[in-house]
Amino acid sequence: MSLIATLAQLEAVRAGRARPAATVRHRHLSDRPLVFVPLTTAGEAGAPLGALVGTDRDAPRLLVVPQPRDRDLRFAFLAELADIVLPYVESYTEAVEAAERTETDPETGKRVKVEVDLCADAAQVIVPSRAGVDFVRLLGRSMRFRRTAEQDPETPHPAPPRVPLLGRWLTHYGERARVPGSSLLLAMTDLLGRHWATGQSTLEDQHLGALLAWIDPPEDAPSGAEAALRAELARDADGQLLCPPAGPATDPAFDNRLLAPAIERYDRARTALAAAEDGPAADQRLGALTAAEREIRALVASRTRPTWDAVWRGLDLLRELPAGAHVEERWTRDRWSFTGHRDRILAGEPPQPRRDDAVTAANKLATREREQARLDAQEALDDPLVMAGRRLAGEAFAGEVMDVVMTYSEGKRPAPRPLVTVRTEDRPRLGERVKVYRSLGGRPQSAEFVEQAAEDLVVLRIVDKMGRGKEPEAGSVPEKGDRVCFTLFEHEQRGGAKLPDPERTPWTHGGPPGERAAVPEAPDPLTEEDVL
């Protein structure tokens, strides 16, 4: 953890309230995000218990699986979820704008510009916590290989029509969430944790209620710290948490004392209904079943609604911050990602494979590393508070220009190489030939470290962005008295090397994937444990 983050945490402890960790908002927020608050069943991986989902904070849709082990009910839940999520996602696939992309021409092998569609906006999904992101990924994996009766009439347990498609979208969102700085799928705890520092550990910050209590304590609370403690621990007379966990896991006390008995009542009512011998008896027992189901729905609603409200409260807080200058650019990359997935689905491509092949994995890792470096640089450039952290770490310095001496490079056409002396109280880690960069109208200008003239005096030689002439263009060289800020990290990232196509995977990495897995992938086989 960086020194400035530690300092902010210490200040938060002393003040009893969260301290800002950013002065601008570093992630894109949609005007109409889809909030998804899922709950899962304890001890059953991938068995949803229910969810609140929707784009209207006052009217969330409640989905419940009254018996989470019943696969038909689970499919019904997923089908309902698809009916809410897919129309939302698809509402963004139609509106496009024209854009250019460089592609390799298959015939000439040259890089050419191609006119393509780019979705004008993209769907954004917000979940309460990081565990929610994992749950989205898990749901995606459990759905995308399912076959519908239409795709395969022979399949023993056909999935409802749109469920595999939802699985593909959720998988895409889950994968995209791993790209640093992306905003298609965001966890509220991560969002708040990025913009505020609390007086608790990052692990404790995963509790949405506690995190919000630090940032925005209720008016009657003596301090954020006490409100956070209350959010974590306070229970009512029945032993239930006043602030239920943000999920998807539920509190064991809730599972044992409320949920398990309710599910048991539901199971009994169902068995009784199945055993009903005549119409009037069945009617009466159906009434009992409906009542039992309504009870479970009420329980799930009572555990998800506080989290739902907390997520929207978090969105309110974040929207008070102005967006960082580079947020839009990163969102455009998200739109490219969204458009790309839309096109793959339209083209009838198969679902994402269970495992990446060697080339895909390497490409993903390279992209994420590049995006991480880009994000680190852009956040610092967008936000003086983030830059302060980099300055404190010796990775940047700011100060006043004390002197500018014009010199020229040697050679046939001498180019300007002005020597700039900067007075700074920062302690940058400058060494021989270290390059530094500053933002000049949004473009990076490079300079070389020349010498440390005094403890607080750094001499730099500006080397580019001064035009082609012998005299530097106006405004391209700092002047005496200017405030400047140089970074030791680069502002823009170079593209990585082009990797071979997957079908040309070399021998060192096992050769082309087709040679190993000639059989197309099937979903996991059913085992005895699957059917309870």
Added chain:
Amino acid sequence: MTTEAVPRTDAGAAFDPGAEAARATAAILHDTLHGTERGVVVDSPPGAGKSTLVVRAALELAAAGRPLMVVAQTNAQVDDLVLRLAEQSPELPVGRLHSSDADPYDKALDALDNVRKSAKAADLAGLPVVLSTAAKWAHVTVDEPWRHAIVDEAYQMRSDALLAVAGLFERALFVGDPGQLDPFAIVGSEQWAGLSYDPSASAVTTLLAHNPGLPQHRLPVSWRLPASAAPLVSDAFYPFTPFRSGTGPGDRALSFAVPSDGSGPDRVIDEAAASGWGLLELPAGHTPRTDPEAVGAVAAVVRRLLDRDGTAVSERSGPAPLTPARIAVGTAHRDQAAAVRAALAGLGVTGVTVDTANRLQGREYDVTVVLHPLSGRPDATAFHLETGRLCVLASRHRHACVVVCRAGVDALLDDYPSTEPVQLGTTVKFPDGWEANHAVLAHLARHRVTWRP
């Protein structure tokens, strides 16, 4: 019939390092030049003549008329290989493929007539040997692959970097030190853990997972490490592939003209000069990373090493003065290195190398002063426990190594056993950092000098 005394090669016989190393080298070159497999892997402990092997293999492949590309990981490594090649064979035409940045290669290369330098691979076509970094090679495309490649520091190369260049060659010799720092990614890569081609794993891990039958060799002798250091480094970091030092206990000596003044730094210097190791132990305490007392102690030891007018005697040369260029300071973090540099400048010391473990890989000095990665820490993270980090820091010296550390690291290790999640399908690396750290500490405890600055 008379019986003749036949030389026996069982364990009791004297170990002849020169002969052992020559035998290993011959086998490697045979497999490289005449083997049928597409790859040969060579594990080399610290200072075992890896670069010498690479240069020799390159020359023999060139002599056999096989076009060769050499892949190293950093520009400094490439330039170093070019210089060594030119030294061994001044007539051999060599290509140095470099980036299009400013100052892409060592200026010393300009003085060599047989070295052609270019940023375009096409300009170097037809030369018997072309050298570059993995990053630069990744941008090269060829119609016809090279017959042969040598991949240097292959254990420090990431799997995805090998993926980008493996299409350029038909066969390759992979050389590296498995005990040094593993490559790392700046983002999480747990998603691919356990896959044979995990892009964040080392190139050799992926290569061997897909080609388990490749011949694997190892160099058995460290020419750098003194007799006092090789057993410890071998036991702690290479428990299943032991190696020996090329020199015996009496072959090297470090002495000082100025006698000890009885201070902590002087006592630990004398201990290290006599035994090869010294531990300067400061009082226990939790400190910031740039612990001013520990940094000051490191600087004081370096200052006294220079003030006391040291002389190093080795099998390579007669008595040689211990100059700043022959001393290095190793740290775990860059801010620690910066703090030590500042402290040294304050004591008027210049010319001593101060760097992190990552940057000291592959380098060699007479005496090293190491700030222990766990000194003063309240916790032992995976970063600080990494076996390779300690191995690099403890294996850069030809004569002596002084470790500066706060007391209590052994207790810290016991409080923080390794808790990294176990990933299915990944090869468990031995030894783990926890065990290696304990082994080194136990050895250093015998050479401890306690000091309160």
